[in-house]
Amino acid sequence: MTRHEQQSRLSNVARVDSFSRDTREFVEASMRGDGCLVRVTHASVGSTDIMARRGDYLLHPFPGFVSGYDFIGIVEFIDRPAQSLGLSVGDRVAGVLPGMGAHATRLRVPSSLLVPVPDGLASEDAATLPLDGVTARHALDLLKPSPRALFINGVSGAVGLLAAQLAALDGVRVSGTASPASAALAMQYGAATFDYGDTQWPRQLLDQVGKVDGVIDHTGSRTLNSVVKRNGRIVRTAFGGPVGHQKAATAAGFAKTLVQRFAQPSEVVCSTPMYVAMKRRSYRRDLTKVLELADSGRLKPLDPVVYDVSHYREALDAAGQPASGKKVVLTFGE
Known part of the structure; x- marks a missing residue:
C-alpha cells in the first residue's frame, strides 16, 4: 500500500475519549465505512457539541464519538449513487451527520447526506446553516x-x-x-x-x-x-x-x-438527527432550499465567528457563550 493510499484512509478527528476538559483535542484515526470522501473545510460548533463533550447529551451518553453535526467540504471521491444525485469530484457540498462526526479533516459520507453549496454562498456563511436551518424548516413543517x-x-x-x-x-x-x-x-x-x-x-x-x-x-x-x-x-x-x-x-x-x-x-x-437518518430525501430537499434562499439573499445566515482548527478549545469556549445572531465556525483551510 502506498503512502498516499494510507493517508486517504486517515483523518484527524475531535474524538471524545472521556467527558473531561483535558481530553485530547484531535487524534489521527482511520476512516470507516463507504460513501463519498469529503475533505472538510468548515464545520459549525454549537450547544449540542458542548453538551456532548461534557457527557450531558442524551444521544451520546458514552465517550468514544467525534463531535460536530454539520460541515462544508470538497468532494474528493464519489460513491456509486452520487452521480444520480448530481454530485461530482471537486464539488463543494454541505451535510448533516445524524450521529455526529463532522469535527474532522476528512469524512466518509453517503452521498444521500450531501447537497451542493451554491457558488455565490461563502463557505463560512454556508457552515452556519445546515443543522440549524434544517431544524428550523423541519420544525415549521411539523x-x-x-x-x-x-x-x-x-x-x-x-x-x-x-x-x-x-x-x-x-x-x-x-x-x-x-x-x-x-x-x-x-x-x-x-x-x-x-x-x-x-x-x-x-x-x-x-x-x-x-x-x-x-x-x-x-x-x-x-x-x-x-x-x-x-x-x-x-x-x-x-x-x-x-x-x-x-x-x-x-x-x-x-x-x-x-x-x-x-x-x-x-x-x-423535532429531532433533526432522527429526521436526517430516516428521511434522507426530505432532509436533502430542506437543506438545498435553505442554502438556495441564503444564496439569493432571501434568508440571512447567522454571522460566522471563525476559528482556525488549531484554536479548537477557544472555539468550544465561544460556542458555550453564544452571541445572538452569531455561530461559531471551525475552518480547516480551503
Whole structure:
C-alpha cells in the first residue's frame, strides 16, 4: 500500500475519549465505512457539541464519538449513487451527520447526506446553516397546516432566527421571547418580542397577539400550553435543563411530549438527527432550499465567528457563550 493510499484512509478527528476538559483535542484515526470522501473545510460548533463533550447529551451518553453535526467540504471521491444525485469530484457540498462526526479533516459520507453549496454562498456563511436551518424548516413543517400566528420561545437563538425568517417567507406572523439585549436583532428578522425574564410575558402575548396557532420551543416549558389554541401544536426542538442535568431533562421532556402527542394542543418532538437518518430525501430537499434562499439573499445566515482548527478549545469556549445572531465556525483551510 502506498503512502498516499494510507493517508486517504486517515483523518484527524475531535474524538471524545472521556467527558473531561483535558481530553485530547484531535487524534489521527482511520476512516470507516463507504460513501463519498469529503475533505472538510468548515464545520459549525454549537450547544449540542458542548453538551456532548461534557457527557450531558442524551444521544451520546458514552465517550468514544467525534463531535460536530454539520460541515462544508470538497468532494474528493464519489460513491456509486452520487452521480444520480448530481454530485461530482471537486464539488463543494454541505451535510448533516445524524450521529455526529463532522469535527474532522476528512469524512466518509453517503452521498444521500450531501447537497451542493451554491457558488455565490461563502463557505463560512454556508457552515452556519445546515443543522440549524434544517431544524428550523423541519420544525415549521411539523406545524402544518402552516400557522397564521407563530410563537418561538427563544426567537433570538440560532434556530429561532432562521425559523422566524422562513415563517415570514410563508406569510406567517411571528413573535417570540428574547432578552432585552437581543430583542432589537429579533425584530430586524421580523419578530415581535417579549422579555423572557418577565414572568408576565404570557399575559402580554395574549393581550397583544392572542392565542397562537403554533409554537416552536427549546426549553420544554409547560407554560406555553396556555398560549396555544386548542387545535394548535407545540414543536419541541430541545428541553433545556441546568448544566449537568440536560440529559435527564431531555429524556423526561421527550416522554412528556410523547404523552401529549394527541392532546389539545398537541405536542411533537423535532429531532433533526432522527429526521436526517430516516428521511434522507426530505432532509436533502430542506437543506438545498435553505442554502438556495441564503444564496439569493432571501434568508440571512447567522454571522460566522471563525476559528482556525488549531484554536479548537477557544472555539468550544465561544460556542458555550453564544452571541445572538452569531455561530461559531471551525475552518480547516480551503
